[in-house]
Ligand SMILES: [Ca+2]
């Protein structure tokens with residue numbers, strides 16, 4: 013128990029330290045998408061979002077963080093720590109994927125904005141066991157289909 | 169958190185009328201749910217044709233005369249039309265040339281929203297064995313709300329006793345299925361292969377060994393069952409009927425990806441702000457933007473693939489039919505030959521049965537293979553092989569063995 | 575337009591060494607591109623096996639003895655191994671039992687990064703007709719950089735004269751192809767069906783009528799070409815070889831979706847910040863997270879589908895082989911019969927040729943159908959049908975017509 017607390021404090025220190033080191037930390041308290049894009053590993057996600065139907069409607073945090081104040085910053089701290097450490101240590105997968113926890117946060121946000129639209133259909137009597145994005149596969153980050161890099165430069 | 173129980177009040181339209189359990193009249197349900205009702209009503213007037221489907225009830229026998237010989241000796245050789253919308257089911261079952269005085273009430277099972285109420289009142293057994301004409305007096309509504317929904321909750325439910333029994337026999341309890349599973353299972357109330365068991369013509373699904381074509385074949389073979397004796401080859405035949413559900417769940421791309429029948433055939437539609445399930449159930453190719461476009465950004469690409477796949481399956485299916493016709497000719501010729509080897513002739517007839525039930529599993533299925541392209545082609549390849557072997561055995565029955573290299 | 579503002583793929587490090595045009599030695603290129611070089615080097619030691627592929631060079635003839643009879647009378651009946659990585663190409667072509675003193679230099683075309691330089695210096699015609707053993711003295715490097723890249727620009731290029739000529743013959747100019755197209759076309763330098771034209775053993779791709787199996791069959795028939803005469807059936811046979819490119823481009827799901835060979839076989843890999851194409855070209859199933867995960871959110875689902883598809887294709891392919899063996903037996907038996915009808919026997923032999931070249935188009939293709947599942951199954955279904963017809967014709971050649979119902 014005491015150990016856990018200790019670890020907690022240490023990691024907090026690490027978050028602060030590494031965070032400040034990697035990039036100016038305060039922007040993460042805001043909602044500016046480019047803040048996410050500070051990391052090149054977020055490029056694909058950023059670009060996808062940039063070209064998706066939602067750019068003018070929703071920022072990263074509209075979907076990726078809960079919308080009651082306290083949880084929002086808890087998630088940010090947790091994710092932020094994960095991102096920074098993963099990024100600095102480079103121990104993240106080739107293809108970054110949302111965690112189940114993020115999926116559920118996102119789902120809540122879809123419904124939050126579209127309550128009216130889905131009022132009728134979200135009134136099922138059984139658990140659907142599926143997410144909005146199982147169908148709306150490209151609303152958030154555009155087409156996942158074709159490998160992106162070959163299209164980066166048409167110069168050659 | 170998922171699309172799940174939110175308080176009833178949030179439903180698009182507040183209930184105006186309490187609908188009785190198993191209410192046969194869809195218009196009564198429609199008072200509460202005008203969008204679903206009016207879209208369902210459209211299935212009455214749909215008449216657009218697609219390459220291999222659509223809602224124009226053209227004559228399948230005229231389109232492909234081979235069918236007349238393949239079904240020789242049974243009603244499908246007399247009358248077989250392309251199917252159309254749910255609201256036409258009653259008209260079509262009454263107008264078909266396949267109905268005669270011996271037809272049982274069982275034929276109404278999947279054609280009327282009166283069925284659930286009648287099953288409840290008179291019991292399935294009596295329903296099935298009552299003559300078609302007589303039962304007809306109590307049947308007035310085509311496939312409708314009561315065939316898929318529970319009136320009080322609007323839940324999707326298993327309404328057909330045959331499906332309930334088939335699932336129970338497999339030790340599966342549909343009341344525990346997820347909503348997504350029910351979006352396909354509700355179609356299995358009708359879009360499945362069936363037969364009438366025994367004298368009572370009891371409606372039964374042959375699922376005891378599983379849902380693959382091989383499992384269904386084994387079921388019928390173990391039972392020593394035949395739908396009819398082929399008029400030309402005298403083989404004991406099985407007629408397969410609309411196994412949409414069975415083909416789809418056999419490891420298809422979409423089924424394994426968690427997609428349901430309703431996703432493609434009842435895509436959401438927008439009415440002002442709120443969206444609802446389009447109850448104008450028809451070929452998704454007539455509505456591809458909504459039916460496919462939400463999951464597939466390039467609708468042109470997927471529709472293109474459907475056309476490619478359907479042509480591949482159609483060409484392969486026609487080759488199977490030619491092989492079946494050749495087998496029938498050979499068996500007929502052999503049987504007519506005085507010095508025929510009876511044992512080998514019987515083998516040839518068994519091969520004809522095995523080949524044609526496989527072919528029919530794909531031919532009677534209504535997506536021209538799209539619901540599960542690889543499985544459809546695998547089955548057709550086996551059917552052609554068996555048909556040619558039937559032809560060879562028939563030859564051997566006359567010429568003696570050795571020659572054919574079997 | 576897409577992803578415009580991100581950096582172009584960063585090459586490991588700035589160029590240190592100017593690489594000469596067609597430089598055969600990959601290690602020289604490697605000085606500039608250590609990531610690509612070291613990953614390419616891994617193809618030398620890969621030896622993991624998958625259900626139907628992988629990098630262990632197991633004996634295909636032992637795994638499926640039917641092949642020995644199907645290839646009776648030609649080298650593939652003596653030696654046929656599972657393929658492995660690019661860096662092993664030279665070792666394997668030299669160790670195979672298919673090489674003899676009559677083998678032409680043409681066999682080195684797709685086995686060495688020396689080929690482009692030699693084609694440039696001695697000219698393709700001389701390269702091809704020089705005896706294998708003699709040309710071998712100038713060949714020291716397995717498939718490598720020079721087979722796919724232009725040294726000065728690192729562009730992907732067509733290096734094989736046969737591909738260049740085949741495309742020209744179709745009026746297509748590869749220098750105008752998009753980068754994504756080249757990510758598949760570069761593989762077509764080698765992963766295609768080919769034959770040696772005339773006395774000079776000139777390496778040629780049979781593409782004049784198109785790339786489908788029917789178009790290739792027509793090409794060979796018009797030419798009256800045969801690779802060998804079958805030792806048992808005496809039919810004029812065609813040996814198909816690794817038509818990966820042809821099968822893939824025949825309207826496959828992935829090709830039509832704009833996916834390239836390199837997307838799956840050379841997925842991007844990360845080295846610190848830099849991303850590069852993994853040059854450890856192998857079965858994507860050994861690297862599914864990267865190979866499929868870029869586009870498919872559920873890797874488990876797609877790998878599962880591959881297994882289902884490959885089993886469907888394998889089972890269907892084995893049925894075709896049994897039909898082919900039966901046909902060979904029947905033709906042999908008929909030919910041995912004194913009162914055989916020569917004309918019908920010849921027809922049977924033509925049917926054997928047509929059936930086996932279709933089967934081989936899928937059997938010699940290395941993805942067990944995955945590159946284009948529906949097309950693979952369509953072709954196998956046709957092959958089985960033709961094989962059984964060959965068997966029937968052979969019978970007719972002895973018993974006379976009428977009986978078989980053909
Ligand atoms: Ca129809």
Ligand SMILES: [Ca+2]
Pocket residue numbers: 627628629630656657658
């Ligand atoms: Ca291999």
